[in-house]
Amino acid sequence: MSDRLDAALQRIRRDVQGMHAYAIQDATGLIKLDAMENPYRLPAALQQALGERLGAVAINRYPGPRIEDLKRALAAHIGLPAGAALMLGNGSDELISLLAMACDQPGATILAPLPGFVMYEMSARLQGLRFVGVPLRADFELDADAMVEAIARERPAITYLAYPNNPTANLWQPAAMRRVIDAVAAVGGLVVVDEAYQPFASHTWLDEWRAEPAAHGHVLVMRTLSKFGLAGVRLGYLVGAQPLVHELDKVRPPYNVSSLNAECALFALEHADVFAEQAAAIRAERERLLAALAALPGVQPYPSQANMILVRVPDATKAFTGLRARGVLIKNVSTMHPMLAHCLRLTVGTPAENDALLAALPPSL
Known part of the structure; x- marks a missing residue:
């Protein structure tokens, strides 16, 4: 290592040097069921229409x-509540x-239940805040x-x-x-209800907000279009009281x-019925997958209101490795938190992908 490079590296914060970057698994050649993506692409006719529309965007201008x-x-x-406003982000990660x-x-602190989404803690640490x-x-x-x-x-x-929570x-x-919301109000803090997986959930906290707007002046609802499809x-948004x-x-x-990105999102919202049909298909597959997993010896699936399923198995590493060897990529979350010991997280895919997942499960877990 050169003296100049070594000196430059010393300018990087020690705590940052001790951190691990967000890990993204290589899914080349594998059925990708590790990142809670919508597995369905746009129909061919809409792909062509979107391509033509994007081609007309003035990308030479800001x-x-x-x-x-788009706002x-x-x-x-979403039926924006009265008195609320929207803020856009380059994905919900940027908003966090x-x-x-x-x-x-x-002395500011960020607090969240655990196990939960890792970016809450990572953003706090990167900003120098306590978590x-x-x-x-x-x-x-x-x-x-x-x-x-x-x-x-x-x-x-x-x-x-997080509502629903990730990874549970x-x-x-x-x-x-x-x-919890009332307790935060008592100390003058903000609550962020993260509804990243709302398309697959049976309830949205926005309904609570509309019913009791006075109780939600300190509450932000955060969503992303990532799970929408x-x-x-990379587009997320916050909903909150206008002054906030x-x-x-x-x-x-x-x-x-x-x-x-904005034009893609506008196009998608104009065809929201297509994405709603995809979400319905994913919810139906989720229930089929839950039932099939529950019938397997040694597998304990947990109830899900998202497009993922948390399962506990006797040996998470063995099951993860066996699935990968058979061409299916999932997420081994067993080391993320002590409560997740022996747990895997499975994204709900298409019927064919879910069939492949079930077929690829090792005979002995």
Whole structure:
């Protein structure tokens, strides 16, 4: 290593040098069931129509009024609550980072249940904030008592509630959610309800917001179009009270959503019925897959309201390796958290992909 390179590396924060980058598995030649993507592509006719539309986009210009068109289309699509506003992000990952940046005051803390989405903690650490994780109950339900106690003690700036949760895939009980939301209000913090998997869930927290708007002035609902069917587009959005979103929007980089991404999203929303049919097919396959997994000896699937299934097996590494050898890629989450010991996470694919998954499971797990 040259002296100049060594000196340059010393400018990188020590804590960053000690971190691991977000790992993305190589899926070349494999059935990809590891990243909770929608497995369905656009029908051929819509592919052609989208291609022609994108070809007309003025990519020599910075994104302009079409961004506002997209915000209006999203507002109509979700039924934006009265008094709320939208903020766009380059995927929800960027929004999570921007929230940490906006709330970076001395001594600020971010809190979330564990096991949960790794980016909540990673964004906190990258911004130099404290992260506090509160274990779920043994059945992966929200431990409201422990959450309320931790919130009173830590007084977090941001509390994340993934709804459904990743990687456990379950929707938490509304009563427990309300207790946590009220506890955060008592210490003057923000709650982010992360609805990344909303297309596959039986309930949205926006319904609670509409029913009790006064109780949700400190609540942000975050969604992504990745699970909707546009993982390659990278577009997320926050919904919150207008004054709150106005302040958060000040840390958003200019032109963070590209013209091409915005046009893709607008096109998708114009054909929302196609994506709704895909989501319905995924939900039906999820139930079929859950039943088939439950019938296998040694396999314990957990209830799911997402497009993934968490399963516990006797030997997660053996099962993961066996599936990969047979051409199926899933996610081995057994080392992510002690509560996930012996667990695998399976994305719900097409009927053919799910059949291949079931056929590829080793005879002895």
